[in-house]
Structures are given as structure tokens and as C-alpha cells.
Amino acid sequence: MAAAAAAPAPAPTVFLLMVNGQIESARFPEFDDLYCKYCFVYGPDWAPTTGLEEGISQITSKNRDAQQALVWNFPIDITFKSTNPSGWPQIVVSVYGPDLFGNDVVRGYGAVHVPFIPGSHRRTIPMFVPESTSKLQKITSWLMGRHPEFTDPKVVAQGEGREVTTVRSQGFVTIAFNVVTKDMKKLGYDVSPSDMQNPSIVSLTDGIHNH
């Protein structure tokens, strides 16, 4: 008569992070006709499962009214799986536009970590370009249309090697995120103060067996 006990669900070993949202708009007082590229940079414990890791947006111009906003409204949708919050994904945004002579030139790089608290978030990130330190180099690059840029935009998401670069910050990009996570609590991670009220208490013995 006893109903068969359901087999206990196996403890999860990975958690999922689903991010969607958009690169909304940018504010660059000195530049116009810009497009942006985004890509995600993450640590070795992370792998994207679905969605696009990179994208290029349309070219947008400032409206003639006083607003002076550059709007892309460019959607982002990606899901990651991981075993470890280290190496949490960052979105790297690079903005490009034409210079005086029509060449395509980088107008800013910026990066921010994807928020880890589930819910809706908005981040405004500063955008910077690498700058040459000599005045002659600056004049030459303005004339030739070849401004300094990073060979791989993913460098912007790392902390190493930055001490030798000089940059100029010249704009902002606003990104909206909606974040959903799965099984972070089951793995023992607490990401917001309300989690501590209903904390993820895995029994001490389970924890020892899992390790």
C-alpha cells in the first residue's frame, strides 16, 4: 500500500545562467553614425549552451532633436552552464564609427559583468579608446585614419596587462539585462541578501559526501 517512494533527484553539478536583454543606447557627444559589436568573455569553467555569443548591430545616427541619444535596441539572448562562479561572463561592447575621411574607426570599448542576482538590471558603462602617448603619433593616426585599437576586444575584459595602456574615456553605453539562474541555491550559492533568510542549507553530511 505504501506508494513507491520517488527516487531522490540527483544533486545537480552544474548551474545555468540565462541572460536576455538589449544594448539599448549610447551617449557619445562628439561622434555620430555608430554601430556596436558585442561578445561574451567567460572563464574556463563556463560554456554557452544556447544563444548567440557575438553580434553586430545596425548603424544608428542621432536624432535631430535635443535628445542626442544613439539608439540601437539590439537584443541579446544567451544561456551559459557552469560549475563555478569564477570567470562569471562579461559582455564586451565595442563601438565603431566613421572618422572625417570615412574610415571605420573604433570609438569605444567597454565591459561589464552580467549581473548575478536574478531579475531586471540596467547598467551604464563608460567606453574608452586606447590612446598613443606621443603627440606625433596622434597627428599621424588622425591623418592616416589608423587609430590605435586593441587586436582582440576581449582584452578589455581582463585585468592583466592594463598597466601599460593609456586610454581616453569618451562615451557611455546603456545595457538592460534580465537574468534567470537555475540550481545556484542547490549548489550552495547565496547571491542576494534575501537568500540568507531562506539560505541554501545543504545538510553537513551531504556536503561532505559531495566534496
Add this chain to the structure above:
Amino acid sequence: MAEVHLIGQIVGASGFPRSSLFCKWGIHTGGAWKLLSGLREGQTQVDHPQLDDVAYWSHPIDVHFATKGLQGWPKLHVQVWHQDPFGRRELYGYGVCHVPCSPGWHALACVTWQPLGSWQERLSQLFVGGGPQLLNSDLIYTGADRYRLQTTAAGTVHLELGVVLRHFARYGVEC
């Protein structure tokens, strides 16, 4: 062992007299803490801002600690330096700020200070630059010998730090 992840960035600095700034930062912890992955110190790029007076670095921090005790909770210490067009570097401020103890995303503003020299040193600093610096940088994050110092206020360093805790509730820690 309980684990703490710090995921965020050093956003920038404001309130300093000149704006071509960079920051050397480090995270100091007590003996019970072990660094599992990530860099616990670094140096940001030098920024010349075009728009505001705020220098933006957006320097990512992604550190993973394991700990056996609460003592020595991580402290983030910063040194803000100015680089002039000739490449000379001058100290603009020291600051320290504890990493928040509750999980979540926190926007922190770390105040900084600059050592003050004698009036002769201040006069030469006005013309030539370069003021007194601490010989022992431990003083930035400990309070033990601070009473010997005289300092003046400097600007503010802005940080966004996310804190993820693991297994703290299992040990009965409320935070």
C-alpha cells in the same frame, strides 16, 4: 570550507585635482583565507577622460576565496596615482574599503587620503610635484600606526562589487 566570490569592477575615481589617473589595487585577507582563483592585486590603465572629471577604469575583479574563519574578512586597498604627459607618476591618494559581508551587488565609494608633508615639502610639491609617500604600504589597510601620520583628504574611488557566498549558512553564519 565556506567560499566567497567577488565579482565586479573598479569603476573609476572622482574628486581628484587632475584627471589622468590610474589605480593600484590589492585585496588583503587574514590567515584563514586562501585564494582559489583570480588575481588579488593589479594596476588599472591610465585614463584621460573627455567628458566628465571622472576617470573611468572599468577594471574587472573576479576573485575566489575559501575560508575557515570570519577573521580577516577581505579588504580592498587602493592607491590612486597621477601620470603626467612626461610619464612621471605622482601619488594622489590611498584608501581602503572592506568587501561587503552580505551577498548581492554593492556600489561602494571609497574615500582616499594623501600624506601631508611640512610646509617646505608642500611648497615644492606645488611647483615640482611629487609629495611624501608611505614607505610601508601596510599602513593603508591597518590602523595600528596611523597616529603618526598627518594627512589631507583626496578624492573618491568608485567600485561595484558583487559578493556571492557559499555554505555560510551551513556553518551558522548570519550575514
